[in-house]
Every structure is written in C-alpha cells, then in structure tokens.
Amino acid sequence: MTEVVSSHPVAAEQRRARAPSDTGPRASGRLADVAARGRGLIVPAVLLVIWEAVVRGGLVPANLLPPPSALVATVRELLADGELQGHMLVSSLRVLAGFSIGAALGVAAGAVVGLSAKAEALIGPTFQGLRAIPSLAWVPLLLLWLGIDETPKIVLIAIGAFFPVYAGLVSGIHNVDRKLVELGQVYGLKGGVLIRRIFLPAALPSLFVGLRTGLSLAWMFLVAAELIAATKGLGYLLSDGRETGRADEVIVAILALALLGKLSDSGLAWLERRLLRWRDVYKTIGA
C-alpha cells in the first residue's frame, strides 16, 4: 500500500526559519552570563591566595614580592593622598588623546590605501616599513624633535595606535565581498556613497580588530613614554617605585595599568557588540 503524507510548503518553510523573537528565555541567559563572568574570577582568586601564602611562609622575600594584603595597604595610602587617582587620570587622558589621533589617522589612511590601488602602491610599502620599527626606537627621536612635554608622549601613543587601525581597515576593505559591491553599483552607488554604504560597514569587523589591538598598543606605548620622561602618570609611578626600592608601588602601578587597559578594552568590546550585532558568527559552546 502506498501512503501519501502531505506537508504544506509554507508551514515547512516557517518551521525551518528562526524567528527573530525566538531567542530563548532571557532570564536564564542573563544568569548564564553572570556565571560565565564569575568563572573568570576563579583563577585570579586562587593565585592571590597562593601568593599571600608563599610570601607569608617566607618562601619569597616580602620586599621583592609584597603580599596582596600589603598591596591593599599601599593602594589605600596612595588613594588617601589622591596620588594614585592623579596618575591614573593623567595616563588615561594621554591614552585617550593619543589613541583618538592615531585611530582617526589610521582610519583615514586605511580608507585611502584600501580603496585606491595607486595609493596602496605609493604609500603601502612605506607604512609597512614604518610599522616594523620598535616603539622604543621612536622615543629618542621624538624627545629630540618635540622636547619632553606632553607632545612626544601623545605622538608616541598615536604611532602605536595608528598601525593596527590602518592595517585592520585595509584588510577589511580588501576582504569586502565583491557581490555586495556589485549590488551597490546596481543601485547606482559610486564614490563616497559606495564607501559609506557598502565598504565601511562590511569592513567594520576588521576595523574593530584593529581598534582593539591599537588600544592595547596605546597603553603599551604610554608606559614606554612615561618611563623615560614623565613626572606624572602610571609609567612614572613604575619608575619611581623602582628608584625608591618600593616593589609594592611598582605592582600597584602594574595592576592599575591592567585595570585601565581592561576597562578601556571592555568599552570598545561593548561598542563592537552593539555595532556588529548583525554578524552571524560562531559562539563558543557554553558561552
């Protein structure tokens, strides 16, 4: 006997589609987020306990590696007279200024080189060569040219931020799907409008990779600048701690740099998630 089982094509298609509202229970999703973030604290907490035990047990001298409890006291002391906040503020403003300038120039140069074969042939190799120069090699030259005030520090940080942003955008533009560009052309888009409506949104994921790398390098270049010529900032606190033999001050400065680096990267990651929520990317199992 032949059995005919009917299935309506519309219903079949609707079943296959993922409705936009079908995202699962939100409350359990939030709980999972909190739990995932909480898991990230386990390793640091265990390390802190081991660290405290090792120093208190006399296995490592406390003047070279002060225990976490001593660091808490140092933080309190530095916060009480406003010194720590002052250094953190100065360093943050330097990174903000240098990163903004470097990233803006990186976007401009990346757009020109990415979109124009002539510009790429003309200035691409030069940028690649400049990119290979180690950060510290710039410092003596910048001090000679620009003195020891704020300008050389901001310029050094801008140099650090420039290249990853530039390279990220160039790579993003080179990887834009030809078919999407053709679609834009079908709709009569040319020049600046084609760049704004097709190239830049399509290159945004790569640009964000460049921005986040650039921000992390901006913090690295900040320390290089402040270690050499500064009277304020976390780099100066590092240098001062070394000269006065205060390992606790050095470690607090390192932790403050880690905190600021993490906070600024989290801000950029938040912006990335918001602006790139359209991306269809693989999510790690259990994330």
Add this chain to the structure above:
Amino acid sequence: MTQPLIDLSITEKRFAEKTVIADVAFQVVQGEVVSLVGPSGCGKSTLLRIIAGLDSDYDGQASVLGHAPRLHLDEVGLVFQEPRLLPWLTVAQNVGFELGAKGARHPRVAELLAEVGLADHANAYPKQLSGGQAQRAAIARGLFSRPRLLLLDEPFSAVDAFTRMRLQDLLKAIAARHDATVLLVTHDVGEAVYLSDRVIVLASGPGRLRGQVRVDIPHPRDRRDPALALLEGQALSLLEGVAVEQSAA
C-alpha cells in the same frame, strides 16, 4: 508594433581567450514572462548581466527599455542567484535600500514585506532568515522601485524543493499583480515551463540559441497538467539538440 522591452543580438562575448556566447538574439515584449534555460556554461547568466548593465564588454547590439543597458535603471529590478542581502541592514532596510537610511520607513516597504509574507520580519537581520525568506526579501527589494522589467538569475536554485515551489508561486502572483515583464534565468526546465509564456533554450560551447517553446496554457496552471509535461519534454528535446517543430515559432 509595440517596441520590445528587451531587444538583444549578441554576436560574440569572450572571457579572456574563450568565447562564451557566439550568436544569441531574442526579444521580450511588455507583459511577457520569459525564461532562459540551458546547460552550465551556455552564457545565460552572462546574458542577464549584459541586460542588467553589469557587463558591457561584448560584440552586438542590446537595447533595454529603448536604450543601451545601464546600471541603476529605476525601471529594472534585479534578483541574484543568492539573496545578497546586506548583513548589517534589517530586512526592511534591505528592501528600501534604494532610498538609503530613510528607505525602511517608506510605506512601500511594509506593502512589499506583507506581499512576500515577511511582515513579521521587518526588523530582523538577514542572519535570522531561512534561505527561502532571504530570497523573498531579495524579490521584495527587486520590486521596490516598481520596475517594468524584473530580471532574475536562478533565484531559487539554492533553496529546497518545497520552498522553491512556494517561491515560484509567489513570483507568478507578483508578476501578474505588478504587471511586470519578467526574464528568468534558470537551469530547471520544469520551473521555466510552469512559470513562463515562452522558454528560450540555449546550447553551450559556446552559448547559442537552440530554439524556443511557447507555453500557451492559461494561469493558474496545475503542476501535474500533462500539457505542461509535454512542453517540458519539448524543451528538454531542444536542450538535447533534437529538432522540435514548435521551436521555429
């Protein structure tokens, strides 16, 4: 006599050293639904790209709506083989793409989304759509400017059989409702016969005209109609190089 919407006579089209189209000439008049069928490499998609103004490097003559093919004719809608929805735009923004940022709020977008059954997905991103839904959004985008001529390049080749049937019926209804002239490129002879008033059959190596089959069966058509099967057989015979009397029409 009515001027044809498409008047094409391509004597040669080459890619590098290879001739892909040797001699193809046909016309499409107002209100017709015409399919181009043929084996892979016969140049059917290339012909569509020439008509759409995406390829102007050929020998011969081409006229679309009375002038040489050119990009961005408001009166020509184009639907590609893959939906080509911009992933960073919502479905509504994709459909109203022609008008830029304000396109999604245009009343025509809501009308078209309702027509293709995506009214509930206006604010969804393309990643949230199934293959069939994405192609329906692409058809809605192709219709946004109220085109007189709708060009479709194997639009249903990437979807499953059930979805394909649903999309074929949707296209048929839309073409009738909008009084659009349709040129459909497909490798599916059954689809071509079911949807079209005329099926133009191409041969490959290089692409040339093999003949055509007129489908004088009124709509709505029944997929199981033996007359359709007969015409499908004629088109298949043409594809295989067998002479068919009607093809001389």
